[in-house]
Amino acid sequence: MDFEDIIKRAYQSVENLENKGQLASYIPELARVDPTKFGVHISTLKGYHYGFGDFAEKFSIQSIAKVLSLALAYERLGGEIWSRVGVEPSGTGYNSLVQLENDNGIPRNPFINAGALVICDILITLLDNPKEELLGYINNVCSLKNIQYSPKIAASEKSVGYRNMSLCYFIKSFGNIENDPDEVLDFYFDLCSLEGSCQDLSELFLFLANGGKSVFTGEQIVATIKAKRINSIMQTCGFYDESGQFAFKVGLPGKSGVGGGIIALLPQDYVIAVWSPKLNEKGNSYKGMKFLEAFTTLSEVSIF
Ligand code: GLN
Numbered sequence: 001m002d003f004e005d006i007i008k009r010a011y012q013s014v015e016n017l018e019n020k021g022q023l024a025s026y027i028p029e030l031a032r033v034d035p036t037k038f039g040v041h042i043s044t045l046k047g048y049h050y051g052f053g054d055f056a057e058k059f060s061i062q063s064i065a066k067v068l069s070l071a072l073a074y075e076r077l078g079g080e081i082w083s084r085v086g087v088e089p090s091g092t093g094y095n096s097l098v099q100l101e102n103d104n105g106i107p108r109n110p111f112i113n114a115g116a117l118v119i120c121d122i123l124i125t126l127l128d129n130p131k132e133e134l135l136g137y138i139n140n141v142c143s144l145k146n147i148q149y150s151p152k153i154a155a156s157e158k159s160v161g162y163r164n165m166s167l168c169y170f171i172k173s174f175g176n177i178e179n180d181p182d183e184v185l186d187f188y189f190d191l192c193s194l195e196g197s198c199q200d201l202s203e204l205f206l207f208l209a210n211g212g213k214s215v216f217t218g219e220q221i222v223a224t225i226k227a228k229r230i231n232s233i234m235q236t237c238g239f240y241d242e243s244g245q246f247a248f249k250v251g252l253p254g255k256s257g258v259g260g261g262i263i264a265l266l267p268q269d270y271v272i273a274v275w276s277p278k279l280n281e282k283g284n285s286y287k288g289m290k291f292l293e294a295f296t297t298l299s300e301v302s303i304f
Contacts, residue, residue, distance in 0.1 A: 001299060003042050003270075004050050010294035011040065011052060014287050021278035021286035024258035029156035030060060033260075033277045038287060041198035044270040045210055055198040058146070059275050060153050062257030063094065064201065065194045066116040067208075071230055072137050073122045075222045081122060084176055085115045087233055094240045094258075094283055095163045097170060105174025109237040111255065113188075114167045117177070120187045124179045131190055138194075142204040143216045147196045154193035161189060192257075201263050201273035208253075209265040231267060235303070242282040242289075249293040251302025262288040266301065 015038075025031035039054035073081055090108040092098060100107065100114060107115035120130075127133045131149070139145040157164075168181045168188070177184055196204065206215050212227030213220050222230065234253035239246040246254060254264030260277035262285055272295065276287035296302045 001301070003044070003048065003299075006295060006298045007040055007042065007050065007052050009298055010291055011038075013294045014290045017287065017290060019276075019278055019287065021280050023277055024062075024260075024279060024283075026160065027153070027157045027258070028160065029153045030259060030277075033059070035278050037260075038276045039198045040272065040274045040291065041202045042270055042272045043199075043202040043206055045206065045215055045268065047215075049199070049203070051199055054275065055273075057275075058195045058197050058200075059261055059277070060150065060192075060257070060259035061147075061194050061196055061201065061261050062192050062259040063111065063116070064255050064257040064261055064263055065191050066111050066119070067205070067230065067234065067255050067263075068138050069116065069119050069123060069134060069191055070110045070233075071208075071222050071226070072134060073119050073126070074226050074230065076126050077122060081110075081119070084122065085110050085118045087229075087236075089236045089243050091241055095167070097163075097167060100167070100170055100174075105171045105176040107171070109233060111233065111237045112240065113164055114171060116191070117164065117168050117171060117184055117188050120191060121177045121179050121184045124183060124187060130187055134191070138204065140217070140219075141207055141214055141221050142200060144200050144203060146200045147194055147204065149190050150193040150195050153195070154189040157192060158185070158189045161185065164188060198261070198273040198275050201261065202271045205263050205265060205271040205273075209267050209269060209271050211267075231265070239284050240282055242280075242284055246284075246289065249289070250296050251304045252292070252296060253303070254292070256284040256288070258283055260285040260288065262292065264292055266303065269301075
């Protein structure tokens with residue numbers, strides 16, 4: 001497959017679209033990002049790497065990091081985590097509170113904010129230094145080892161993080177947060193502040209296209225059965241209330257973040273990462289979604 005040609009053609013098909021949508025300005029630091037940025041990078045299991053546009057520039061990966069916190073918690077705790085968080089699409093926005101009361105504080109899945117907060121709580125219970133250990137786990141997976149927290153973004157989100165605070169305290173009231181909610185929120189804001197480029201991300205997530213095994217070290221990062229399940233949750237829940245649309249139009253497991261990044265993967269083949277900061281009304285990158293739709297249309301390959 002000539003990925004360079006396909007990426008260029010997919011890019012051409014979106015480059016003249018009106019750059020619709022909004023920056024994630026509810027996080028003040030993210031309102032300062034240049035909305036015209038656009039980058040894409042693909043990495044394959046066979047060792048092919050190709051980037052286009054702003055693919056080497058770091059951005060705030062936000063909820064894409066929730067896949068990594070889930071991988072670490074799942075690998076360490078195993079199937080027990082499913083008593084604390086579900087695996088069903090929520091059909092609601094990423095920061096919604098509405099289902100939690102009926103669901104007794106058990107979030108529908110680990111990729112909505114409520115579920116990611118519970119995963120952070122699990123990691124705090126399991127790990128001595130959750131922040132350092134998570135970063136070590138992430139950078140151990142990739143060859144570039146460039147992923148870092150952004151204290152500035154974490155502080156910015158924390159300064160206005162009332163919705164996430166509400167979610168965390170509400171879940172605590174049902175007993176599904178074990179630790180101090182402020183400690184959980186601190187870790188959550190750090191998690192969301194992680195920064196990396198499209199190149200970093202496409203290399204980083206290769207282990208999930210490779211049955212859970214790092215292509216760089218040969219290490220089993222998560223068991224193969226767990227990689228399958230993480231990919232399936234990305235497929236059904238990776239884009240919040242737009243997960244069905246993403247499956248319909250793109251046909252790959254993937255995960256978005258409000259920094260405008262998206263990763264998507266074809267098992268046994270590749271990971272593609274795209275970044276365009278303006279978001280559609282569901283909180284997913286407007287151009288990123290359009291680009292990936294064009295990409296799998298032109299390549300004529302998807303999991304379906
Ligand atoms: N940090 C963001 C929030 O909690 C993450 C949301 C996202 O990327 N979808 O609102």
